[in-house]
Each structure stands twice: as C-alpha cells, then as structure tokens.
Amino acid sequence: MKTPLWKRLGFYAVVAVIVLQALFPFYYAILTSLEDGQALFDVNYLPAAPDFVNYRTMLTQGVFGRQILNSVFVATVVVIFSLALAVTAAYALSRIQFRGRGLLLLTVLSVSMFPQIAVLSGLFEVIRFFGLFNSLWALVFSYMIFTLPFTVWVLTTFMRNMPVEIEEAAIMDGASSLTIIRRVFLPLMWPAMVTTGLLAFIHAWNEFLFALTFLSTDSQRTVPVAIALISGRSEFEIPWGNIMAASVIVTLPLVALVLVFQRKIVSGLTAGAVKG
Amino acid sequence: MGKSRSLLSRTRTRSAWLVLLPMLVTLFVVAAWPLGRTIWFSFTDASLDLMADAQFVGIRNYLEYVKFGDEDGQYYGLLADARWWRSVWNTIYFAVVSVSFETLFGLVIALVLNQQFRGRGLVRAAVLIPWAIPTIVSAKMWAWMMHDQFGILNDMFQRLGLISEPVAWTASPDTAMIAVMIVDIWKTTPFMALLILAGLQMVPQDIYEAAKLDGVPAFRTFRRVTLPLILPAILVAVVFRTLDALRVFDIIYVLTPNTDATRTMSVYARENLFDYDQFAYGSAASTLLFLVIAVITITFIMATRMDLEGKRS
Structure with missing residues (x-):
C-alpha cells in the first residue's frame, strides 16, 4: 500500500x-x-x-571585540566551576546512601525553578558586599544559580545508572571519595559532562538580566547586553546593519556548536526535563 | 563483618557530606541567602544606597491604608497598584497564549520529525536553530523584521494581501503583545518539539502496525493511542515552559520597552528596583512573583510525585 x-x-x-x-x-x-x-x-x-563593512565597524571600532572576550571568559569559567562542583556533589547524591538524600536533591532541583528576578535584589547586595560589582566574577558567581542545579541533576541521574561493581574494589581498598571520583568515574563521565557543559556554556553565553544589572561599564559587558544597548543618536538612526553584524557574530559559534553536538544537546535537554 | 560494614558506611556518609559541601555552600550564597534578603527587603524601607540600614516597616510595601481626614483615605502599596495588576495580567496572558501555541506547534513538529523521511536529520538541525539563537539576538532580529517602515514582515504581509497598510508591530499598544508572543513562540517551540519528540520515540512502534492492520484511521490512532501515551511528556514540557514564561524579561525589555501593554511582573520588579529607586517596593514585587512560581512548582511536584530517589527507573 x-x-x-x-x-x-x-x-x-x-x-x-x-x-x-x-x-x-x-x-x-x-x-x-x-x-x-x-x-x-x-x-x-x-x-x-x-x-562586510558592518563587520569591520563592529570588530575594529569600539569595544565589541573586548565584549566577546568577556563572554568567552564568563561562559568558560562558569562551565569549569559548575562541572567541578557538580561532579563531586553528584557522586555523593547518586552513589552513597544517607538520610535526607531525596530531600537534598529536591532542594537543589527547586533552585532551578527560582525566577532570577526573585534573587536579584539580594544578590545585588551580596555582590556589592564581596566587591564584585562591575566585575566579570560577579557573573561567574551568580550564574551558578542556574547551571549548578541542572548539572547536578543530570550528572546524578547519569551516575546512578552505572553498575555498583565499578567502584566496589576501590571502596574495599579504602580509597577516598575524591580518589574514586577522579580515578573511577571521571573517565566514564565524559559524555554526560560534554552535554551538561555545552548547555551551561550556551546558557551563560545568552544570559541577560544579571549581566545587565551587575555590570555597569561598556568594556566589562557581555555580548547580549552589548547588543541590546547598541543605539543611534536618535530612534531614526539605529544602526541596524551593525546590530545584525554583531548578532551574527555571537550567534554563529552557537549555531555551529548546536549542529555539531546536536544529539548530545537533545539528550541533555530531555534528560533535564523528562527524567523527572 | 557487620561492624566493619557499618563503620564503612559511616565514613562513607561523612565523606558524602564533605564532597557535597562546596556545592551546597555555593547554592546557599547565590540562591537561598539572596532570596531571603529579597523577602526581607520587601518588608523594609531599603533603597539602593542604603541597604544595610534598612528599617522594618511591616507590610507597607504590599498594602497600606493612609487616612487623609476623618472619613477619607486611600490604599497604597503593591496590591493597590493598578500598574502591578496590569503586569500580573500581562504575564498570565503572555504565558497562557504563548505556551498554548508552542505546545500546538511543538506537537506538529514532533509528529513530523517522528516520521521516516529523507533529510530528516537536516530538518531536525534546522528546527534547533531558533533555540540556539540568544534571546536578545532573536528579539533584535524580529524587531528589525517588524520595523514599521523598513520591516520585511509588513512587506510580506502586504504582498500576500493580509494587511493593507504597514503595521507598527512593536510600537502600537494593540500589537505589542502579539509581537512579543510571536518572538517567544518562534524561539521556544523547538524546545517543546524536542521534549514531545522524546515522548513520541518511547511509544512502541508495533502499536501503530497493529492499528494500521486493523484499518484504524490515522487520526483516530493519534487521538486514542498516541496522545494518551505522550500526554505525560507534554505535561512536563508545558509546566517547564509555563514556569519559564511567567518570569519572561529579556524579550520584552528589548522588543517593547516601557509600554503598559507588555510590562510583565519581572519587568515591573526590575524597573522599581533599579530605575525608579524603589528598592523595597521592587523587592515586594519580586517576592510575589516568587510565591506564584513556588506554588505552581510545588503543586506540580505533588501532583506527579516526582521520582527523586530513582527507585522506579
């Protein structure tokens, strides 16, 4: 038929x-x-x-090149920190039985539901207290609120599905938790870490509200805020060509990442949501 | 043996808390503490420059009755502010309409991607692209496409005879919300489609074979077999997207700044916090938004009895 x-x-x-x-x-x-x-x-x-005149203008005049570097720095450091913190936490949450484990995981997960605006005023105070206002570290620090819960969640599910046998010998030898994580799990975790790392990178690269609030000078800004704030002398002189050139520059690497790692990203997105 | 086992498990438990500590401390400092401070600020007279010396003022930021004379008086505060209620309504309206369309379009795209056809991989890659584009960039791209004089959208619609004269999509109060929703639907439908597709791929293929052999029409198969089976996946996706839509900020800030027609709760809160120097008042708005989202989240977790220990997997 x-x-x-x-x-x-x-x-x-x-x-x-x-x-x-x-x-x-x-x-x-x-x-x-x-x-x-x-x-x-x-x-x-x-x-x-x-x-290509718009591209030349954006890349040679002003601070856009610097702003791209800012974004690269923030997103990269966010990925490193959140993976390091999450792998150790996921090990405890998935491989060790202890009381309150379920509640703890629930608490971590509930943080990912926090609206960013709900922590904005409190976070503003914390950032000023640490003297991080207008520093890129303010973003690295505050982005943990959305990268950590997600990373912990996905890595915990991933580790939980590994057989007991792989760490039994190490436990019997009296190896410490950190050694077990480093020697036994890390080599097996790469697929899950690439996925979560990519998603954390994309999220940090695109974030707007914190970047708009915690940075105040042009040379410190990350690209989403930079693009949002490009303006002309009047409403009728908005440089659309420059805005679009900047947009294409910051989007192309992401589109490339998504196309190359299509399968990994899809599995990461669905693991974050469906496995609940 | 029993004794050494329990000793081992006790040291294991201790080391569990030890390796958890850095993550927990970080989350406490970036999430729990700031949230607590936001809630505290909402009951004070804090301002941007004077946060530390903020004084407790009760629920004045939420609601206060000020007497003018003997009989006369007026309510002040967030709960008596028409602009606040307008932004609550805008947020709900935005969330309901956007998520509905995203679900519908997402379902269609997922059903298409679930078919076997040539070039499926390429189509799936293409569908992912709107998701990969930063929200700010999407908003700017569409702002340009929706430009009232030089926008390609007006040009297209005029060529197709859908509109007779150019529409000021983002500037006119009648269409501003539609403009915002178009961008949001365009950008987040891929996410919806992927989640629904994951649900679809878990439906066993032989069900379709059986239905086909029995001569059941495709639409009936979909309604009676497929839809009930993927409903859980759709529900999860809808809840995730709704929570996301309720805190919408970026698109509106860039596409339609400063209009009553699209001001949402997040935009309202940030305006008060940092633009109008009403730090305490803005904190109150943030707190209310948090409450709304918390109630929805808790209801969802209770309703689905989420599998946290991984016992069922």
Missing part, C-alpha cells in the same frame, strides 16, 4: 514551512548584516551587493 501522492506532497509542504520559518529570520539577519547605507532600507529577499 503506497501513500497517495497528495498526501506525500502535503507532508513535504509542512516540512518546507517548518524549515522556512526556522531559518528565515537568521537568514534575514545575515542578509541585513551585509547591507549598508541606503540598501539597508530597501526590503530585499536576496543579497544584493554584499559588503
């Missing part, structure tokens, strides 16, 4: 609409980023006389 032609055509029409709506806005951003002057204000569907 073969599917009738109209049904197959209908199916591919739906597929085409799905792909088109997903890709068009980014395509149009790229198109705009390659236009300058008057060309910007004519609606085009296909590139006409592409020009």
Whole structure:
C-alpha cells in the first residue's frame, strides 16, 4: 500500500514551512548584516551587493571585540566551576546512601525553578558586599544559580545508572571519595559532562538580566547586553546593519556548536526535563 | 563483618557530606541567602544606597491604608497598584497564549520529525536553530523584521494581501503583545518539539502496525493511542515552559520597552528596583512573583510525585 501522492506532497509542504520559518529570520539577519547605507532600507529577499563593512565597524571600532572576550571568559569559567562542583556533589547524591538524600536533591532541583528576578535584589547586595560589582566574577558567581542545579541533576541521574561493581574494589581498598571520583568515574563521565557543559556554556553565553544589572561599564559587558544597548543618536538612526553584524557574530559559534553536538544537546535537554 | 560494614558506611556518609559541601555552600550564597534578603527587603524601607540600614516597616510595601481626614483615605502599596495588576495580567496572558501555541506547534513538529523521511536529520538541525539563537539576538532580529517602515514582515504581509497598510508591530499598544508572543513562540517551540519528540520515540512502534492492520484511521490512532501515551511528556514540557514564561524579561525589555501593554511582573520588579529607586517596593514585587512560581512548582511536584530517589527507573 503506497501513500497517495497528495498526501506525500502535503507532508513535504509542512516540512518546507517548518524549515522556512526556522531559518528565515537568521537568514534575514545575515542578509541585513551585509547591507549598508541606503540598501539597508530597501526590503530585499536576496543579497544584493554584499559588503562586510558592518563587520569591520563592529570588530575594529569600539569595544565589541573586548565584549566577546568577556563572554568567552564568563561562559568558560562558569562551565569549569559548575562541572567541578557538580561532579563531586553528584557522586555523593547518586552513589552513597544517607538520610535526607531525596530531600537534598529536591532542594537543589527547586533552585532551578527560582525566577532570577526573585534573587536579584539580594544578590545585588551580596555582590556589592564581596566587591564584585562591575566585575566579570560577579557573573561567574551568580550564574551558578542556574547551571549548578541542572548539572547536578543530570550528572546524578547519569551516575546512578552505572553498575555498583565499578567502584566496589576501590571502596574495599579504602580509597577516598575524591580518589574514586577522579580515578573511577571521571573517565566514564565524559559524555554526560560534554552535554551538561555545552548547555551551561550556551546558557551563560545568552544570559541577560544579571549581566545587565551587575555590570555597569561598556568594556566589562557581555555580548547580549552589548547588543541590546547598541543605539543611534536618535530612534531614526539605529544602526541596524551593525546590530545584525554583531548578532551574527555571537550567534554563529552557537549555531555551529548546536549542529555539531546536536544529539548530545537533545539528550541533555530531555534528560533535564523528562527524567523527572 | 557487620561492624566493619557499618563503620564503612559511616565514613562513607561523612565523606558524602564533605564532597557535597562546596556545592551546597555555593547554592546557599547565590540562591537561598539572596532570596531571603529579597523577602526581607520587601518588608523594609531599603533603597539602593542604603541597604544595610534598612528599617522594618511591616507590610507597607504590599498594602497600606493612609487616612487623609476623618472619613477619607486611600490604599497604597503593591496590591493597590493598578500598574502591578496590569503586569500580573500581562504575564498570565503572555504565558497562557504563548505556551498554548508552542505546545500546538511543538506537537506538529514532533509528529513530523517522528516520521521516516529523507533529510530528516537536516530538518531536525534546522528546527534547533531558533533555540540556539540568544534571546536578545532573536528579539533584535524580529524587531528589525517588524520595523514599521523598513520591516520585511509588513512587506510580506502586504504582498500576500493580509494587511493593507504597514503595521507598527512593536510600537502600537494593540500589537505589542502579539509581537512579543510571536518572538517567544518562534524561539521556544523547538524546545517543546524536542521534549514531545522524546515522548513520541518511547511509544512502541508495533502499536501503530497493529492499528494500521486493523484499518484504524490515522487520526483516530493519534487521538486514542498516541496522545494518551505522550500526554505525560507534554505535561512536563508545558509546566517547564509555563514556569519559564511567567518570569519572561529579556524579550520584552528589548522588543517593547516601557509600554503598559507588555510590562510583565519581572519587568515591573526590575524597573522599581533599579530605575525608579524603589528598592523595597521592587523587592515586594519580586517576592510575589516568587510565591506564584513556588506554588505552581510545588503543586506540580505533588501532583506527579516526582521520582527523586530513582527507585522506579
């Protein structure tokens, strides 16, 4: 029994609409980023006389290059810290029986439900107390609130599904927890760590509210805030070409990451949600 | 043997708390303590510059009756503020409408991706792209596409004959909320689709074979077999997205700043905290938003009796 032609055509029409709506806005951003002057204000569907002047402006004038480095620094350090803290915690939560374990995991998980705005005023005070205002460390520190619960949760589920035998010998030899984590689990954990690390990186790269609040000078800002604050002298002089060039620059690495690690990211996202 | 086992398990327990400590301390300093301080500030007269000396003022930030004369008086505070209630309504409206459309579109995309067809991998990759684009970038991209004079969206709709003259999508109060919701739906439908797809892939294939052999129409199979089986996955996705939508901030801050039409609870709270120097008042708004989300989360955990110990897996 073969599917009738109209049904197959209908199916591919739906597929085409799905792909088109997903890709068009980014395509149009790229198109705009390659236009300058008057060309910007004519609606085009296909590139006409592409020009890299917007990219040159963004990367050579002003502090955008510096801001990219800020974002790279924050996201990388966030990934390292949250993985280090989460792997040890996940070991205790998954491999050692002790009272209050379930409640503890529930508490950690509930932190991921916190609206960022609910901790904003308290966190602002803490950050000023530690003298971190307008420092990138303020972001590294505050981003733990969303990367840690998720990372702990996914790594705990991952470790729980490993057989008891792999650490039995080490326990009997009297190896310490840290040794067991480093020697036995770390080499087996790479798949889960790559997934959670990637998601933490993406989250930290995209974060806006804390970055907007805890940093105050242009040269300290991360890219999302930088892009949000690009403005012209008046509403009619907003440099759309520059904004789109900046947008493409910060998005391309992410799109590349997502495409390369597609499977890992999908499994990480669903592990974070569905396994509940 | 028994004695050494218990000794071993006791040292294991002690080391468990030891390796947990760094994570717990971090979470305490970034989450629990700041939350407690926010709630405390909401009962004080704290301002941005004077946080340490904040004085307790009771529930004045939430509600206060001020007497003008003998008979006359007026209520002040968050609960008597029409702007606050407007932003509560905006938030709920935004969350309900956006999440509904995201679920619907997500379901359609998941059903398509669950089929075997050529180029499926590429389509799945394409679908993921909106999710990968930073929220701020999405908001700027759409702000440009929705530009009232030079935007491509007006051009498209005019060519298709859907509108007769250009629409000021983000600037006009009538369409500002629609604009925000379009961007949110576009950006987060992939997440929904992926979660539902994960649910779909757990449905055993032979069910479909059996239904096909019995000549059950595809739509009936979907409604009677597939939908009940993937409903748990959909529900989890809906709850996650709803919690996310209730705290929406970035899109609105960038796309439609300073309009009553789209001001949500988060935007309202931040405005008061840092722009209007009403730190205590903004903290009260933050606290209320936290309460709303906490109630929904607890209800959800109770309702699904989440499997925390991993006993059922």
